Amino acid sequence: MSSDPLNLDASGEWAGLWWLPEDPGHRVPGVLRYEPDCGLTLSLIGAFEDRVTTTPTPGVLIVHEGRRTWGVIHGAADQREISLFGCFPNSSQRTFGARVKTPDKQTVVATTALIGAHIGGEDEAAFSTTEVSVEELGHWAASTVFEGFLSAPDGRPDGSGSISVKPVEVQSAEVDGTVFSLAHRHTLPFFDQRRGETVGRMVDTSYIKITRRDKASSLIDAIGYARLIQDLISLATHRAVGVIWIRLKLASNENTSGSRGLRPERNVDVLHSPSVVGKGDAKAATHHHVFFTCEALPFEKVMPRWCDMHERLQSATNMVLGLRYAPARYVENNLLTAVGAAEVLHRGFDIDEPPIPSRDFKPMREAMLAQVPVEHRERLRGLLRNDPTLRDRLYALAARPDHEALSILVPDVDRWARRTTRARNDLAHEGRTPNHELEELMAIVDVTTGVVILNLLNELGLSVERQREIVRGHPKLRATARSAQSWLTTSKVNS
Incomplete structure (x- = not known):
């Protein structure tokens, strides 16, 4: 087997x-x-x-819908x-x-x-270890067991060389009693004798191993871990990445509650339908299409930060990654998603400061309500809120990442914030955007998405140097910056 x-x-x-x-x-x-x-x-x-049946009296069977x-x-x-x-x-x-x-x-x-196992339910804590492989994980890990040598005496290749295998040290990070390990698994050398050629082959697979120190995990936990890793690699590579495989280790009875008899640890494979099914033999993304790898942000640093972010900012992360996994065919849907992600992200940062100090706002509100007929006060009370506006939130998000990187992506923050707010409000309140051309709406979607992503990368701890490299070198963000220059700058509009 x-x-x-x-x-x-x-x-x-x-x-x-x-x-x-x-x-x-x-x-x-x-x-x-x-x-x-x-x-x-x-x-x-x-x-x-x-069939759904009942037996009200002996010998009588009623079949229900x-x-x-x-x-x-x-x-x-x-x-x-x-x-x-x-x-x-x-x-x-x-x-x-x-x-x-x-x-x-x-x-x-x-x-x-x-x-590979009989389990009573998806929530049964029966597994000691979860192993996950997703697309682009090997590229993101920036490590491999292979080393290549090409012989070139006098600077000229002579046709000889070698490929060797050197084990890679496992990288680990612990988060609240859960250990995440970046590991490699490789096959033995295999020589495929064909009629016209011989092919030598070895396969190196990168995967994440997750182990809880104090208790076993369930199937629900395992699928959650897979989603956690999938979202991290999707953010890092700026593309929809699929889950290639999930493997569990069945725990012995000393690590599970209610198990019967000693159960040796053995492999259990998971088959389910993730948001994207990964293709293990598909070609990897190129270096310029990846935001960061473990070279720029070491594994032991990124995992604790990502676990915190994924829980705290999950709604915003889901929305912006959704534009990669399932982009809408109409710009209006993408506009609401991108702007919604920005608004939710700002709320997740928990940096809301009321525009008017609370000690001043409350008496002002009560004074205004006193001038309103009693039957309308409750309705108006709900409209008088001391929250930042969407434009306030966009300004705040633009101030968080590296200033130079943000200015390359959004050369005119004021116009972007104003036009984005106008487009969202027109669409939400009037059902249409008569004051925006299609190309401007597309620019708003891309720029707002870029600002959200830059904030997430900054929150992960990506260096300012790498943030600047991304906005200058990543093909998508370069195109986004050009769109912003064309549609979201005052100088262009007035020219």
Whole structure:
């Protein structure tokens, strides 16, 4: 049996017996299939009872509308235990009263599968370790086990050279009792003899290993860790990155509560549908398309900062990364998302200062309300808020990153803040943006997104030198700066 993790971009099939945990004596043969585009489907020769029934009196069965769903289905296939979660019947074919008696058939769809363990639920703390591989992780790690040597006496290559393997030291960071480790796994040398050539090959895989010191993890925890790593690499590379594989280690009984007997640590593979399925053999991004790697921000520094940011600024991060994972086809949707991300990010920084001191605002509000008829006071009270405006928030965000880097991206902060506020307010309050051309709206989306990203990179601790390199050298941000110069500067508009 292969020890390689099951890649989420590869199809799989497992034929075996399947049963409900509460009724292990009723086992149904069937085949579980996984397809990257379609997910998990269990085809049964036989069926689980999916009708919703009651028996008000002995001998009387009432069938109600709707179908049953099953939180967990267990199976045994290809010499491995399998657990399916989030299961519901897609189709059922019964043969009651048929002229020729044949087996029932049923198709069940599952959201998640564990290949290698029987678990009672997605929240059961049963795993000692989570291992995650996502796209671009090796590039971001800026390390590899391979070293190459090309012989070039007198400055001229003579056709000889070598590739050697040198183990890479594991980098680790601990965050609130959880240890994150950046590790490498490589294959042994393999020589593929072909008819016209011989190919020598080794594979180096970078992955993140997550271990809790004080307690075991659940499947829900593992998928959360995968999302945490996926979002970090997506921010660092400024592109949608997919999850390639997730592998768990089943903990022994001393690390889990309620387990039965000693369970040796063994590999358990996770099959589910992340936001993007990673392709392990796809070509990596080029250096100029990556914001930062572990060379610019070491792993032991970035992980604690990212864990704090991901929890504290998750809504803003989700919104701005959503523009990479699922960009809308219409600029209006992207405008609301980008500006919303900026507003939410400012709130997440917890730097709101009321425009009017509270000691002055409260008596002012009460004095104004005293002039309003009683029946309208509550409505007006809700409108009299002492919060920063959107323009205030945009100015504040522009002041946080490195000034030189921000000025390259946004040469005229005042006009960007005013035009962005006008566009958002027109769209939100009037349902249209009659005062903006399409190209200006697109520039507003890109510039606002860039400001949010620059703030996130600054919050991670990226140096001012690297921030300046990014806005000068990254193709997307260079294009954004040109758009800002064309559409969001007063000098251009007046010329």
